[in-house]
Structure formats: structure tokens, C-alpha cells
Amino acid sequence: MQLVNLGMIGGGTVGSGVFHAWQKNGGLMAARLGVKLVFRKIAVKAFDEPRPYPIARNLMTTDWQDVVNDPAIHIVIELVGGTGIAKTMVLAALAQGKTVVTANKALLSAHGPELFAAAAKSGANLYYEASVCGGIPIIKSLREGFVANQFSAIYGIVNGTCNYILSRMKAEGAEFADVLADAQKHGYAETPPDLDIDGHDAQHKIGILASLAHGFWADHHAIHTEGIREISKIDMEFAGTLGYTIKLLGIAKQIAGKKPGVQISVYPTLIPNAHVLASVNGVFNACFVRGDIVGDTLFYGRGAGKDATASAVLSDVADAALDLKNGAKLRVPPFVAHANTRRIVPLDEITSQYYVRFSVVDKPGVLAKIAAIFAAAKIGISSVIQPEGHEGESVPLILMIHDAPNAAMRKALAKISRLPAVKAKPVMLRVENFS
């Protein structure tokens, strides 16, 4: 049986997970693939760094160049993460003509075109299934399973930390700060948590999915991104009363009209309780994909963790090994540019529905003033919740808003914020009914 030699850079949590999965199921993979996968070298930070599974001592090196420069190694797995030294490592491996398998969403998001150009130049391949949604084969499904489709919309719960926090806020009626602190204590959120809860990680991931789906590499600077810091317990409750659940969604949607393009954005969104995405809870991820031929589909699974990520990494290794076995190294190239449009539509041009919560002084005429500003902007109100309060106090006022452009909404809210009776910055969340 043909041998394919593997090198890996990164021997911590995920790296040891890959090694462990290979130890457990490498024989089965060989039977399925007709190729035997052999680990030759694994570059680690330190021989004795803490790791959930042991790595064979004789495979370890502390010099990543030992991996990249080993002429016997066919495939290099990069699990270092980040956009610094990881970029140097990936480019060095590609330059040697080695296939690279990476889980590094930040790197792809920041430097995708440069990496793909480097791969093309040396005829090497670059696989990245593990970069989005952990163990869910979403990259393969978009690229191969749905190759006959245009993607009218992709909605992804792609950040497990945010989904864990929002799920607990809903289930327990808890406040964001309390759940976050508890999540950090139990290792479900990083310290500092910004990369996750401010939406940056989700931005990397939806950017990768959108790029693959629409055939041009999305500049991550053009992806409108909001996190979940401003969601409060009271919003979760009012959303529930109205039949909705709040989820942080990565969104990639075809926009028709005079200036067509693709909406690519990340923001907390009210989705109907009955929608299948609303029942995706805890650290689980899911992608809802609407293809023009296949219709509505959903992919669900663990979005992170040593084992789920290992499953995705090894599926890429298997594809790369089959390509090497068949002498077809670039059978599926890492990224194909095929776009009709390369335009990311600015959020201001996008039409949404909205949930808005104002803190207002409870006295006659406040609703009339707010409604007048919306009316002047031609923005329609579809429903109002005004819980009973005591006159003179600050009370919540919740409005559900019909389809309106984000620019018009932004301007109207700025005006309303200047009303003396409006006591805090309004909370504005978008609503998605998947129609």
C-alpha cells in the first residue's frame, strides 16, 4: 500500500487530538483510502507542554523548520493559529510544494489571496475544512456537494462561545456579564473574550464561506460585524414574548436589484422560535444553506474542540492523500474565482426588519414623537410592546419595524436618541424570517 507522510506544526490541544484520532482510526482510514498515512514529525512548543492526549516522543521536534524542510513529508498540517508565524510556516511549506492542511480561519481571512497565489505558484494545494464549523463538513459540502448551486443565502451560527452564552442567557434568564464570567471560569470562553464575543471569529468564518460560495475572496474589512455584548436579559425576554430567539448569525446573502452583490455580515439576529436554527444550542454550530437548486439545508455539529477539529483536519488529509495517490494534486483547487460580481453590498443599502428597545420616560406623547420620526422616514412599525410603568419613570418601549433600509433606520434612530424623553442609546437588533 502507498504511503503518504504527514508532518504537523502544533502539538497542543488540537494537534494532540489529530494525533490521537489518527492512532485510533488510522488503520480504518488506510482501508477506506487505499493509502497508509504515517506521521513523521510533529513540531511542538515544548516536549512537555500540557496536552489532552500524549504524542509519541520520537516524533516531536521544537523546530517547525524540521517539518517543513523534511523532503519525505508530503502533507503539512498547520495548527499554530494566528496571522504571525503561522503565515511564514504555511508559505514555507507551500513553497516546498507540500500540500498544507490548516484550521486557521484568522490567517485565511487576513491573507487568503496571498496564500492561494503561493499555492498556485508551486502547484501545491491548501485545504481548510477545519477552519469553519469544526467537524461539520461545510467547506466540502459547499464546494463539492452543492457545486451545482448558486447560494442565495447562508446563515451560520459559527461561534460556539457566543452561542453558548446566548443559549444560557435564554434558558436561565441570566445577564450577559454573569454568563460570560461563568463561561470563562469553566473554559467555554477565552480571557480576554473579545475575538469571540465581538464577532471577529464569526467574521473570519462567514468571510471564508461567502468567498467560497460566491467566487471572490471577501475583503474582511468590508464585512459589517457586531458582537453580543449589548444583548441583555430583557431583550432575550421580549424577543421570546414576540416568538423569537436571539442568535449571533454570520450572513452571506445574494442581493438583487439595480446594484446587485452579496451581503456579508455578522450581527445578533432575532430568528423565529420554530426555525431549525433556533434549536441549535450550547457550543454547537450550524449552517443553514439555501441553494437555488437544492433548496433549504442545514448542517449541525460541534464547531470546535480537539476531536471535532481533528475529524475535519483528517478529512482534508485524506483528500490530499487520495490526490497524491492518483497524481492529481490539484483535483479540487483551494479556491476558484468565478464571480459575476465582486461587490460586497454595504449594510446601509440592505433592507432588514428590526427589533428596537428604547428606554423612555413614561409620560404621555413619547410614543407619538417616536412614531412621527419613523413615519417621516417612511419606516413602518409592525408592533409595539409597552409594559405598564409608573408615570415619570424610565421604562422599556419595544417596537418591531417592517422592512426598511439600514441607512434610513440608522438616521431615524439617531434623531430619536436626541429626544429628551429617550434616556439611553436604543438597542437595535435585526430580525430574519428566512422568507
Next chain:
Amino acid sequence: MQLVNLGMIGGGTVGSGVFHAWQKNGGLMAARLGVKLVFRKIAVKAFDEPRPYPIARNLMTTDWQDVVNDPAIHIVIELVGGTGIAKTMVLAALAQGKTVVTANKALLSAHGPELFAAAAKSGANLYYEASVCGGIPIIKSLREGFVANQFSAIYGIVNGTCNYILSRMKAEGAEFADVLADAQKHGYAETPPDLDIDGHDAQHKIGILASLAHGFWADHHAIHTEGIREISKIDMEFAGTLGYTIKLLGIAKQIAGKKPGVQISVYPTLIPNAHVLASVNGVFNACFVRGDIVGDTLFYGRGAGKDATASAVLSDVADAALDLKNGAKLRVPPFVAHANTRRIVPLDEITSQYYVRFSVVDKPGVLAKIAAIFAAAKIGISSVIQPEGHEGESVPLILMIHDAPNAAMRKALAKISRLPAVKAKPVMLRVENFS
């Protein structure tokens, strides 16, 4: 750009769907694949048979041999269905060395090993993504995406007709016969409906998934199969009261123990309302896949219909075309035998939990007699629902039963059925808690 020529046998609903999808997105596929797909011939029953999308007249022939024998055709798509002439067609195409793409689950279920042997003999490939779960890329995901996994369990809602009927029974509190009749009137169920509602179609599909997952072709005669005819409105209601939803599941589960093997079966199952499979409604299909590395995953989408099926057919065509382009015709062979065990565990040996509904005469001592029979068989009762009745009348008595082997349960129910106070054949449904 390289050309790959396609022939198709079947130009009705699904065939015209494939042709339409290719007309719409063939250019996009060429850009993505670097291969141009060209339809050369399509064999139809009659030029003017009713079809939802038109097929170009000059491509049509009424003689399928024109397709199979055309030396310019590289890939033959078989959409005739059934196990008769379709088998002859597929074998003829394989014998000519052509790659075959099929949506024919009945054919694979009945003759898989013979077809794969024929493909191996002539070095041709046989793709079948569209045979299970329509547009959902479940075959590709099991075979490639999860190549590093052993599959501890697969639970599939794989028959859209049954799921449509059960969903409506639950939502409307309606009886099986009424929903079936309405479904037939509106084209959601065939006449006669036996293939779907007696579980045969689900049997074909779970057999294919189980075979792929476990590396031996499952003899469909060994798949225990029950349909949904005996589910009544009252069972749906009591299941709901207990926190469960009834779904027809195809199940493929690893069984450990002294005599290990694989459970492969189809039966209506009570699943917890909170489980993600419980919210799969209408004609939608879903597969819940538990891998030993990836953990729990779910795939959801349309399980049938001209467009979803076309998406799957064309994804197979794309894979085949890439293989042809790269001269790697068998990069992923149609089926790889790699089993440790080839044993399908008989249902009698499987341990389940159960919901049982008896119709009993409402008089003192009946529950005691039933409980005594279960106790003697060492079968534990976990809960009882006995709605208030009028003494002397026939009333329902619902028991939830702890883990017990199916054989013991079968024997105990036979004994209970012979009690004079038990007025009808007990309804016994299995319960799955996914633990």
C-alpha cells in the same frame, strides 16, 4: 476547456430537473470545475411525456441503448428507478466502461454487490449521492467528510412521505388514514403508498448508509422493518404528553458486547421533543450521525423532488468529471469493504426502551396482571398512564418500559395479549433517548 459528455436515461420529473439545473448553472459548474459538461443524449419514455421542465428535442431518444452505446458519452445518469430494466441499463453502461450516476436506492439495496463488482471489473465508477436523502450530501459526508470516524450511530428521517404524514398527525391531531388520503390527493404520497408507509423505501436508504458506514454491504433481508400504518392519533397524543415525538427512523447502530455487530432497522420511534430530529417536519429529511471522533452531527434538507435530487445528481457528475479530467477514474471507489464484523444483529438481541399501549377492560386487577407478567420477565416499568374511564369499558393503558431485550418484550407482550381483559393487539413502539 476539457469537455465531459453526459447521457441520461429518464426524462420525466427528476430527469427534466437535472436538465434544467444544468441549463441554469452549467456555466457556473464549468467555472468551478474547469471542465465543461455537455448533454449529448437523453433517453425518454416518450418525446411528449409530461415533465415539469422542457428538454431540448434534439437531445431526446426513446431508445436507452442510444445512450449507453454512444462512444462519445463518458457519464451515464440513470433515473429510471426500480430493479428491473434499470439494472440492465446500469450494467450495460458499466460494461462499456462508463461512469454511472444513479438515484436508484431500490436497485442498490437489492443488487449493490453485483453492481459494484461489475464496476470494478470494467474499471468504471458508480456514484449514488441522490439515492439517499435527496439533496443532502450525506453519502459524500459519510465517505469523505467523516473518513476518520467510526460511526457509533446513524439515525435518519429518510422517507419524506412518512415524515409528512407523521408531522401532520402531530400538528393537527389527525388520524393516519385521513392524512394519508389527503396526502395522496395532493401528490405527497403515492397510490398505492406501501413502498413508503410500510418502511421499504427507508429500508433501502438506511441499508445503503449502514453499508457505507460499516464497510460491508448489508443484506436488506436482515433489516428489521416496520412502517407507520399502526400509529394512531392517540399514540401521537400520549407520546406528546410524555415529552416525545413519533418519527419513522432508519437506524444503524454499533452494538458492543459478546456478539458485536451492527443494528440496522427501520421502525417508528419515540424521540424526545427537545432533540433536534424532533423538529424535522413535513417532507424534509435529516440524518443524525454520531462519529467516534466528530461527535454528534445533523444533516437536514429536502429528501426528494426534482430540484433537490438534481443537485445531488449533478454533484456526482461533477466528481466523476473531475476524476475523468485528472485521469483518476476511481479516486473514490463506489464502495470499500473494510468491515471488522459483517454481522447484522437480530432485533431480538437488541435492547430498547418502549412505549406500549394496551386496550384493556377497565376493572380492578388488570394492571396487576400485566405488571406481574413483565415482572416475571424481568422487564421494568418506568411509568404508567391510565386515563380515567368508566368501569367495564375498554380503555387505553400506557406503559413506558425500561431497557429490555426485544425478544423478552415480544414474548411478554404475547402473554399479555392472551389475558381476557386485553381487548386488542398491544401497540408497541420503541423509544430512543440518544444517550
